[in-house]
Amino acid sequence: MPAPAVPEITEEVLHESIDARTESLMSLRELGPPDLVHLLKQNLRNPGKQTGVYHHVTGVDASSSASLAAYINTLTYTKEHGQPAAHKIVEGLYCCYNAFSRLDMRVHVTIPGTVESYCMDERGEKRKATDDLWLETYLCSVLRAYSYADDGSGDTIRKIMCVRRFNxxxxxxxxxxxxxxxxxxxxxxxxxxxxxxxxxxxxxxxxxxxxxxxxxxxxxxxxxxxxxxxxxxxxxxxxxxxxxxxxxxxxxxxxxxxxxxxxxxxxxxxxxxxxxxxxxxxxxxxxxxxxxxxxxxxxxxxxxxxxxxxxxxxxxxxxxxxxxxxxxxxxxxxxxxxxxxCPMFTYQDKDAPLMPEPKNVFLPVLPETRLDEIDSEPESRYEEQVDPSLLNLRAASYRGTFKQAYNILTEMTAKIGWDQLLKIRSSVFVMEDEYRSERQDTTQPAHARNPSTDGLRGTPDATVNDDRSDEENVSNNANPSDTPPAAPSSLTNGNGTIEESSVERPTHTIDPGEVIADGDTSTTTDEHLSRLNNKRLCERWLDSLFMVLYEDLRVYTIWRTQMAQYRAQSMQYKKSAEEWEILGSLAERLHHHDEAVEAYRACLGARFSPKALTGILRMYEKQKNTRDTIASVIRLVTWQYRWYSEFSPELLHTIRSLIEEEGAVKVRSIIQATSLPQSVLDLTHHYAALCATFRSSGTDG
Missing domain, CATH: 1.25.40.10 (Tetratricopeptide repeat domain)
Structure with a gap:
């Protein structure tokens, strides 16, 4: 198996990437960023001219300084795409973070010459590298390789530029x-x-x-x-x-x-x-x-x-x-x-490298990964137009606790419908109009009005939470802001057919903070609030989730309604590939799996998309469709390798599951029978060979 190509980011100022990594050590909270490999290149025609280039990497054996020096040594033999070498590598520095001791282990290689290993602490001071520290570093490097691996969709690969990923x-x-x-x-x-x-x-x-x-x-x-x-x-x-x-x-x-x-x-x-x-x-x-x-x-x-x-x-x-x-x-x-x-926590993303603006970025393509449908993807993405209403769907950016909570809410909606969910919401939580009417009954005559009461939230227009994230709403207790209501539209049922029903904007629940504030000055007695005693106060983050769900349903409904209208008139419904990808993700969030697959297929009809293909792959796996599953995996493995990743745990798991069910001989035969270049098929054969190495069930026959 050939190693993935080596991408290069050229520095504007020599060693600035190393300085930026050293400065960021104090702010690291998780497993640390991917390993940094910095190379000093010397121009063969002008030996006095040196250039600093770097890339990131995960999965390299970090058990000793010798193994990291060996990685740098392999880079000196990398060919420059069949062209005569214009530069030679004279120095290399490998940086690998030890999250146990919060140290950056570094190996400096002079070519030809010596190997020096040391570690850098958060204050930028050098320390001696010991065997115990290398043990910790090795374990962290393996955990990072799995944590930073892509699931096949390409989302992780696109987050950090120029990362080589190894198993x-x-x-x-x-x-x-x-x-x-x-x-x-x-x-x-x-x-x-x-x-x-x-x-x-x-x-x-x-x-x-x-x-x-x-x-x-x-x-x-x-x-x-x-x-x-x-x-x-x-x-x-x-x-x-x-x-x-x-x-x-x-x-x-x-x-x-x-x-x-x-x-x-x-x-x-x-x-x-x-x-x-x-x-x-x-x-x-x-x-x-x-x-x-x-x-x-x-x-x-x-x-x-x-x-x-x-x-x-x-x-x-x-x-x-x-x-x-x-x-x-x-x-x-x-x-x-x-x-x-549910107690909600602010999402803490994985540690990512914070690097200065590069002078140049070089993204080579390995000949073994050449596939027309994949190679045309970057150019197609650049030209696409996307409807702003699709880009502004906040649920797509949810992570951590908010993503899981939203999934539970959408599962309820898929089972009982939006209207029924709103009824249950109003029976469980104190709604704003209830609370206002109770306060009016106890504090002033019903006919009395003044600017203060008219200006209360929810009077006279419905409002939604602000555009900030729910994490900010939880921590900052932000106030809502007014947004005009949307027009009613039709919603699909679970079978994908159109049924006429209005997507009603949810009214606000009462803010717990406002109840406490009102309680300080109000003369309301328990008797007057008897109707509210059996209800709870809705947390602001959950109130915001209802608004986000409403927006998802509104966009989904418009899409399905327009689709039905175009089909009735025998017209083609046109969207860009990026828009189809977003609509597929939207339908998947709302548990409309058939509609999600339909959108993903439309996306793939326009151009290659690893995210769309991963969504369809999940459907193939549920249907036990072996041939289509393998065809999808081959393309995803090739796309991953194209972007310097030879390892995806989810794709390896898919191949292993197929081998357990069908046997290694059948899986290899189906891979080989695919009408794609042999170099592309070998990439997936490599995954199957890993299963044989680990003696997975089904590899004996």
């Missing part, structure tokens, strides 16, 4: 080294932080455990996982939750249930174990054959989830699981009440 674990020997280092540092994993949906990192909820679970899910190496967690469980019973999760992954459900049962005897209020039980029971309920079985399992799941919220009241995941169970039980009022109780 950090390519054999059973490298797996042994990875798991051995993870075992040694396991109980320090909380120092690395955790995903944005976890409030407080602990021994079993952190970036280390998330990386381990993602690795086992990708490769199917469940025997190695069980062996690791069995050893760690003897030191701390909390690890039982991780052991149970990998047992469930490996279809050893009875054993997994027993592990949780025994562990909860010793630690009955461990919220991670309780949540693992609730998640397992919820999945079993969804797969139940009879209504009686489903109801029984949901009741058991409800008990576990309810107990986990008591054990960890400040964690989002426990409340979200409880809300999901109420949705499955079709107890809509409790689902909305619990969703309102």
């Amino acid at each position: 950090p674990v390519t054999s059973t020997e490298t797996e042994h080294r990875f798991l051995s280092s993870a075992e040694q540092l396991f109980f320090r994993g909380w120092q690395l932080g955790s995903d944005s949906v976890v409030q407080v990192p602990n021994n079993v909820s952190n970036h280390l455990t998330a990386g381990l679970l993602k690795y086992f899910h990708t490769t199917g190496r469940f025997a190695s996982a069980i062996n690791l967690f069995e050893k760690l469980r003897t030191q701390n019973v909390e690890v039982s939750s991780l052991l149970a999760k990998v047992l469930f992954m490996g279809q050893e459900e009875v054993r997994g249930v027993r592990v949780l049962y025994q562990a909860l005897k010793d630690s009955p209020m461990d919220y991670v174990m309780l949540d693992a039980q609730a998640e397992f029971l919820l999945k079993k309920a969804q797969a139940a054959q009879s209504p009686e079985q489903r109801e029984e399992r949901l009741k058991m799941a409800l008990g576990c989830a309810d107990r986990s919220t008591i054990a960890a009241p400040s964690e989002f995941g426990t409340w979200a699981r409880l809300a999901q169970i109420y949705v499955a039980m079709e107890d809509w009022e409790n689902a909305l009440t619990i969703l309102n109780s």
